[in-house]
Amino acid sequence: MKKAWARRALGASIALAVGITVSGCASGGNNGGGGVSGDGEYTGPDVEVTFWHGWTGGAAPKIVPELVDEFNAEHDNITVKAVPQEWGDIAAKMPLAIKAGKGPDVAVLHGDDLATYAAQNLLLNADGIVEGLGYTADDFPPGVYDKGNYDGVQYAVPWSVTPLGLYVNKEVLAQAGITDIPTDQESYLAALEALKDVGVQGEWVDGYVFTGTFEFESLIWQFGGELYNEDVTEATFNSEAGVEALTWMTDLVKDGYSPANVAQDGNIKALLANKTAFNWNGVWQTTNEAFDGLDWAAAPVPQIGSEKAVWSSSTHWVFPSNKGQDENKTEAAAVFVKWMNDNSLGWAETGELPAANSVREDPALLETYPNLQPFMDELEYARYETVAPGITEANAQIQLALADALSGKKTPQKALDDAKAKADQILEQNRAKYGD
Incomplete structure (x- = not known):
């Protein structure tokens, strides 16, 4: 449901300095x-x-x-x-x-x-x-x-x-003789390898907010990392966990499990066209009428790292x-x-x-919306947005790092280090703009 983020370019930051007094609303009629x-x-x-x-x-x-x-x-x-x-x-x-x-x-x-x-x-x-x-x-x-x-x-x-989930084209998966949806790194890699053996690139990974950034954030949390430090004064997505997460994504291309330079929305379109088996995407896709007639299923995102975590x-x-x-x-x-x-x-x-x-x-x-079950199951370990004024501007640097790394312009470490440097500048500017 991209409309929920389509306003990001316009609304990444509300830079108005306004002087309005915060007041409470009494609950007892006072x-x-x-x-x-x-x-x-x-x-x-x-x-x-x-x-x-x-x-x-x-x-x-x-x-x-x-x-x-x-x-x-x-x-x-x-x-x-x-x-x-x-x-x-x-x-x-x-x-x-x-x-x-x-x-x-x-x-x-x-x-x-x-x-x-x-x-x-x-x-x-x-x-x-x-x-x-x-x-x-x-x-x-x-x-x-x-x-x-x-x-x-x-x-x-x-x-x-709105948590992320794993969308599965069961017909494509069956081409590799697989009936069980993978749940962890071992079974996911095994499925990707089996699909590759029959000429199918199993997950098309992209460098866009939809859905690459959300996959990266899920992975960094799964590998035990954080996007920012506790008081959100410094970006930490270039940590060992962040590099491991982005390397996992670039390796999908390097190892032939994903094509290079996937266009925006190319992964969901490939799933619907029976060209790939897996797509990490949001719960909003359960309402996508293009799935009508497709043999598909939704599942929790696989646990690639040591911890259960998923973006929402x-x-x-x-x-x-x-x-x-x-x-x-x-x-x-x-x-x-x-x-x-x-x-x-x-x-x-x-x-x-x-x-x-x-x-x-x-x-x-x-009973009315049975496809929601796997997304509801994920809510126990879902992770949500960072709370900090002006954070969307800093978050935008993550997407730029993904684009640089997945295109081969930079290594995962270099891409994330450069993004961290820019994000830290933005965080410092935000502290001056909104107050420390």
Whole structure:
């Protein structure tokens, strides 16, 4: 589901220095509103809540308005007005709109954008909201709730998660006499070698964000490494684990398991055209209608390293700190968030997993969307975005390193060292821009 990252070029950094005071939203009605309870009730005056989101076009054209309409029908004192727009447009418009007091009352952001907004005081402190709604980290997959925490304050409520998985063309795999989907390095290499023996390059590896960067990040974590140090002041993706991860990917080309210079989307197209057996790709591909009629399966990504790990993105609800923000609207927006999470089972049709454990544990989810099982199994060890202001600019250096190494322009070590040097400069600039 590339639309979730298509705005990266535009929204990699929100460089506006804005002076908005962060304030909390009380959960017990002490701020003039009717209050928010764990039952998700709002008892204040009638309000219209503005909701900005980036699911436009083919992303989710039906379910968003359907859910909003259903919510509005069930709540006499709250009317939610959804304002869909491109993710890049949100990144460009929302900071200025919030400063002018014209931003939304609630919005959805990706995990790697949260700290950038929080550092600029563009979001309300949501500690009181989260407490009032009864949410804790235990209500969501391990690790994702904390991505909404910046500098000791909770600014967000998780909405969805999108882990990477292994897509398998079973017909191509059968050409090599293989019926069992590989689960670890040994079985994966054995499958690639068997496929090579029958003239099939089993995994087409690329140097793009989709899906090379996500594969690399999964691998570096599997080999025991980290992308950055603990306080995100230094890139560490050029570590021994990082080099091992990138070498694994370049060796796929070197050993003939992958063609060189795979074009963007070339790997998923090759899988669909019966030219390859494996593709590391996101859960969003489960909704790809091109799979109709293909003999395929999804599985957890194989454990190549010593640890189980897999990349995942996430989206989160946030409450903008508009100049003169109406506290009643914020409280009503919190009720909307709770209702949406509670009623998010159908969100799986967009190719995203609902973040709420209570929804994913509903048997109806897998009965309706059985292909989600392997992705749900991965959530116990999924890894999410780095929390740091302006981090997407530093992350972009990883993709450049992959492109250099996979094209043979640089060795994995050299490519990652050069990327680290640039990333460290960006991190230093971010500290000056957003505060240390």
